[in-house]
Every structure is written in C-alpha cells, then in structure tokens.
Amino acid sequence: MWKYIGKRIVYLIPVVIGVTFMVFLIMNMAPGDPVKSILGEQASPEAIEELREELGLNDNILIQYKNYFLGLIKGDMGISYKSKVGVAEEIGARLPTTAKLSVIAIAIAISLSIPLGIIAAVKQNTWIDSLTMFVALLGVSVPVFWLGLMLLLFFSLKLGWFPVSGAANWKSFILPGIALGFLSMASIARVTRSSMLEVIRQDYIRTARSKGVPYNTIIRKHALKNALIPTITVAGLQIGTLLGGSVLTETVFGLPGIGRLMIQSIQGRDLPMVLGCIIVFTVAFSIVNLIVDIIYAFVDPRIKSQYT
C-alpha cells in the first residue's frame, strides 16, 4: 500500500510542475508591461528598467519560472503589484474561507448523493427513482451562480434566515455550501445510480443471492463497494468543477475567499496575485486527484496489486 501511495506522490510531481509551468506561461502572455502598471505611465525609463531588473523580468521565461517555482516551494509567491503585500500571505489569509466552503459543499454532495443514487437504483423505475433523477437532472443543469442567487433571494432577502454577504459566522456558509454542493451532488448521484444498476446485474451478485444472503445485505456488502469505483472517479472530477464553482459562489455570496480575491485581482490587473490564486487552485486539484487515487486503491484490490 505504501509503495502505491509513494508512486502516486512521485507521479504528482511532474503534473504539478507541468501545470504550474503552463499557467505561468499563459499569464506571461498578458499584454502590457506590468512594470508600467506598477509605476504608472509617467515613470521614467530608468526607474522602469531598474524595477524590471529587480523583478527578474529581463530573464528568459524558463529562468523566471525556475525562480518562481523555487520560491513556491518555500512558500514565496511574489509581491502583489497593487497592495505590495506578499501574495502567499494574502492567499493564506483567504484560504480558510475557501477551504471551509469547499469542505461543506463536498460533505453535502457526498453524504446525500451516494444514498440517493443507491435508493434510485434499487427502486429503479419507481416514483422514488424518477423523482431523485429529476432533481439530479435539474442539479446538473442549473448554473451554480444562479442557484446561489435564488437561494440568496429566498432565504436571505425574503425570509432573512441567513446573512446576505460576508463570512461572519457558520451561517454564512450554509447557503453557499448548498449552492456549490448541489451540482456535485447531482452528478455523483447520477453516476452512483447507473453504476449500481450495472453492478446489481453482475454474476457475482447472483452468486451472493444463491448463497442465501438477504438482498439488502447484498446491496450494502457486495454491490456498493463495486459501484463506488466509478463513483469515486466522478467525485474526483466533480471536485475540480467545484473548485471552479467556488469562484462563482464566493462572488455571489460575497465570501472573502481565494476565488473572489482572484476575480478582484484580475480586474485590478494584479498578475502575481492572479497567478498565485490559480496556482493554489490547480495544486489543490492535483492533491485531490492524488487522494482520489489512494481511495481507489483501498476500494479496489486490483489496482493495489498492480503496484506491489
């Protein structure tokens, strides 16, 4: 098992380097001179050249990236053009909000989706199945920010149960968590249902029935673990979608997280800050993928044995 985990971690390194390099490259394609945007259009050529040298902008892109990556490992992501504070510090301050939001959304998504998917599969072609799948279909079709707006409109503005904006207390995270988690819940429920339907038609389920195991036990003990394998894949992908969705959700609910910081920085053309935010998101997604791979191996013995 440790060998497997070790290999997955080693495999993560080139992916993280590749991803960060690509993002770095794209961000460097930005038109306009960042130095001018720091010093203003009236700055003297000498001052501009001095700052360029200081920021390392005269080096070629590979060296710039190498310096950035080495800094990244040490937790240094450069200085914001606008606020002049360290990017890492600013992101660090915003991280708990985004983390809280994501964890709540994932928890809502997973705790509801899997039971719903199982029930829908077991009760295939009944009204429970139809209802669940209709809600799930709505879930994958509704834009997260519009769902957020509607929740905000109804529960905060009309009923006044939740705050309209900000991250003052736990109440501030309920509606954003639901809005963000709903899409993932719907997708995971759909895939759980279809993989469950596939699994309960397998020969080994019939074998288990031929042993006299009660049907409910078969679902719980035999079918679920097998059905979870494709579910885990989709759940992993969903977390990527969810990270993207957190940008929108934070904007709708005025949560001071990394997503909102990123959008504000884009509007302010604060490139180091934008780069830092995107890097944090992509690295987080890579780590999530690693965790998904490890969970995979715990569920499916066939994967583990490929690595031992």
Add this chain to the structure above:
Amino acid sequence: MDGIIHNNKKPTDALKIKQKYKKQSQLKEIWFRLKKNKTSVLGLIIILIIISLAIASGFIYDYDEDVINQNISERLQSPSLDHPFGTDELGRDILARIIYGSRTSLSIGFTTVVISLISGGILGAISGFYGGRIDNVIMRIMDIFLAIPGTLFAITIVAALGTSTINLMIALSISGVPRFARIVRSSVMTVKDVEFVEAARAIGANNLRIIIQHVIPNSLAPVIVQTTLQVATIILTIAGLSFLGLGVSAPQPEWGAMLSSARAYMREYSYMTLFPGLAIMITILALNLLGDGLRDALDPRLK
C-alpha cells in the same frame, strides 16, 4: 431484451437484434433507439425550438432598437403584456435580450465545440493511430490540460489575454480539446486492430484513407454524445465567466452578463434575476436530456 442477452447469454436473441440492425447504419440505429426515449425527444425538441428562436430573433426584434438601445423612461418595469419578462435597469425588454442571448450562447457554444472537436480529434487520431512516443507526448500534454478544472482554465486565459469574446472563445476551445482527444484516441485504438481495418491495410489503403473511411465513422457515436454535453458545459461556462465580468461584455446580450447586472436590483426587482437563469437552465436541461438519451442509445445495457 438486451438485458437478457447480457445475463442469460442467449445468442439467439442477440442474433435477432443483429439481424434487425444489420442493414442499418450506426447513426440510423442510434436514431431508432433515441426515438423510443420520450425525454430525449423532448430535449431535442426544446433545443430545436431554442435554435429556431435564435435564428428567427432577427425577424422578431430589431437588434439596435429593442436589444441595445436604452430607454430610461421604461426602466425596471415588472412583467406586463408589453414586456412579458419586464425591462432591465436601462429600460430594455428582457425577453428580447434573452432571445438574442440565445444567439450569443449557441453561436459561441457551437463554434468552440467544433474547434475543440476538430483539433482534439486530429490530436487524438494521431495519438491513437501512431501510438508510441507521439502518443505519449500528446497524451501527457493533454493530462496537464485536464489537471486544471475547466472554468479555472478559461479564467486563466481570459485573465492573461484580457476580456473579449474572441479570447473567451479561445479559452473555451482549448479547454475542450483534451476530452475529444481522449475519446477519439480510444476509438481509434479499438478500431485500428479490428479485422476490417487490417484487411483494408492489406489491400493497400493508406493511413489517411483508413482514418477517413473506417476510424471516423466508428468514433462518431461517442463523439456525438460528448459534443452534446460539451455544448452544455460551454454554455454554462460562458454564463459563469460573463457573470464574473470576464466573458461577453455589455451591451451584447448574454444570459450570465444579464444576471450579473440584475444582481444589484435583486432585492426589489427579482424578476430580473429569474428569467435569464431559467433560460440557461432550460437550455442546459434540454442538452443534458438529449445527451443522456444518446448515451443510452449507444449503450443500451445501462437502461
């Protein structure tokens, strides 16, 4: 029927189905199965209605007069007979803007998907057909693209290149490439070793000819499904980015952008946030219904 073949291994049934479909092309077969699925047909009808509205919008409304021109005297009117969905903060008819918005979403959606499909398809075909090192290099690059969540990738490109419809399309096109590359690659890899392709090669057909005659028709089915779902994803992403102010910009009508400007008036004029969102949801719902139906039609075991 297919369930039985699967479970009880009755080749007689399988034979019957085979005979039934033997003479039909793959596309006809899919259409035949799709027709039986009521909800997918509903999805298809809704999409056709939306497309017709988008095409006909130019005849129903005058773009400059109804969609762009500000008319302060009629601003923020609740839904009425004159303005079924009400008017926005600049006095423009929301229904007209929603209908024109479908033009924006659909045209960007379909264009970018076609670009993704062609470039992803070519990359995937090369990768699957030649295999080895070329395959490895292409697919590792695709892996890196896939390691960034789609919305974030689009945001990255727009953040770097600046906010414009063209940049948005570039971003969306690129983010769709890896998925199509993967699908086409796996189709190519399964098809390439099938006997009839070997036979074609044996009689001296060149690679290009094999790709055009055999590989493309055989990868058509999964590509169609992915195209449908990808259009849905793209329309959602366009709306999302425009909502963030990074996509289609004013005054061009777009559903996400409409929601973004409606936010400020949400407390008093909630209808403004209702209709554009519904438009997005119905469009995506229809595409998903159709996509699901197509997938079931391609893989009837999962019914």
Add this chain to the structure above:
Amino acid sequence: MNTKSELILDIKNLKVEYRTDDGVVNAVNGLDLEIEKGQTHGLVGETGAGKTTTALSVLDLIQSPPGIIVDGKIKLEGKNIRGLKDKDMESIRGNDVSMIFQDPMTSLNPVMTIEDQIAEVIEYHESGGYKEAIEKTHEMLTMVGLPPRRGKEYPHQFSGGMKQRVVIAMALACRPKLLIADEPTTALDVTIQAQVLTLMKNLKNQYGTSMLMITHDLGIVAEICDKVSVIYAGHIIEHGDLVDIFDNTRHPYTEGLFNSLPNLQDRKAKLIPIKGLMPDPTDLPTGCPFHPRCDYAMDICTKKYPEKRYRNDQHFVECHLYDSDNIKRGGVIKRG
C-alpha cells in the same frame, strides 16, 4: 413410478417467460423434471434451450423484471418451494440447494477476499460466528485443493480453474442436499475441466449430495451422470438413464446431438450437424418446436405437441414418431 418419495427435486409444468419490449420470450414451456436423491441428473441441450432458466427458477433467482415464473410446481423433498417468502427462500439458498455458475471469472466478487466470500454462506446458515466460519472455510479450501493461506487473496489473483474450486467450496460449504451445477466447466481449459469434474464427483459422493448437472457436453454426461434429460425449447423431449439415452436413443433431436459429436474411434465418420438454429423463443413454431429442423417431420408435428411415450418405466420421449408399440422395438434412426 414407485420412487416418488425419494425425489429430492420435483418440477412439474414449469413455465417461465421473459417479458421484454420486443416480445415475450418463452424460455421454459411446461417442463417436468424429477431428480432422485443421491443421483446426478444431467440436463442436456443447446444454448438457449432453457437450461439455465430452469436452474435459476429452482432458487427463484430469475432476473425480474423481465423474467417471471408463469406456472408450475417446484418441490424440494416433497415440500413446495415456489413462491416462498424472501426470507424462507434465503434459508434454502446456499443451505439446502446451492449453485455453481458457468463463468468462474465473473461469479466471484472482485473486491472481497475469497475466504470472506466462502465464510459468508457459512455464517448465514450455521450457528457460530465469523471465526468458526473462517475455520470451516479453511477446511473447505483444503478440500477443494487450495492452500488455506490463500484465503486472504482476491479473485483476480486466482486462475479460472482455481476460481471454480473456490465457487465449489462455497457451494458445498453448508453440505447442501442438492447442488445445481450450470455448465461448471465450459469456461475452463480442457485439462482443468477434467480436474474440476473429478473433484465435483468425489465431493458429491463424499457428501451424498444430489446433483443437477447442466451441460451441453454429452461426454460430461457419460462421465458423471446417472440420469439424463434432454431439453429443447423449454421442454424435456427425452429422459432416461445412461443406457436408455446413449444406447436406445429415440428422439431425433437427441440422435442429432450424438451425430454432432466427433468420433475419435472412427475418424473417417462424418459429422452430421443438426440443420438450422434454435427457434426464436419469442415466436416458437406450433406443434413440436423441433419440427422445422427434424428430418422425420410429419404433418402432425406442425400441429400438435407430442405426448410422452414410455419405452420402460423411466425412459420417455416426446415425439410423434412413436406409439406405445414401436417405441419398444428400437429407434427409427440409424446412428451416423
């Protein structure tokens, strides 16, 4: 027919349908089957004849929907077991009647250790906890020729033959009265087939289990069966012991099965395959379902389903070629 009291399984007039979008599949059409205690009963027929469906009906394991048992009686040791409540049926499955499936590759759960899968059946039917069940599992593994230490492994770590041994251990763990083996060796290599068959035969004798052996392989029937029933389109068309069926073949279909076998002694002998294919089960021919493929078909065959004709007190045929006189005199068909 004085052996009624000794029947372990008695199926009367079983009818099973699969109701699908494309029509009703008549899988089993009024099938009678009697299995005597302690005997091995072969059920022989082509793929699609209804063999597996019959077997699954006994354990009430037909996939529903679309499958449904329309009619018939199924008695285990004289007690009706058709239409029992789930709970009662569950106490029979794996305990009184157990089943070995055709494909060992797919019949074990890929994410459970094999000892847990065997122990599960013991835990459900015998008192005592998990620990005792595991102990007994290890005994069973030894019995089928697998080292108990491998119990902690997963199915993908075993070969096909070994998996089938695991399935056999699982099926016999609770010493069932009746073992239903659905083509247990079809998916295996020839050399492994022999091993597995010998193992089953020995264990069956050791435990005194009755067995229903479903196969399309007449060699296996000759090897291990006491009685044979030939099934065609969901009917038993000929039944008897080995001598009856092998040496006094009456039904043209049974004859056809023999003629389709390669003859190792006389390698110049020509194979005479049965013409045509199994009839479409959604649209069975009228009268005798074999008549479109039968070389001896007469007018009446297309109109009326033939009744049973007995050659002796057990050997019967359902064929219009015979009446109570000519059936005793010998087959109308010359073997090829």
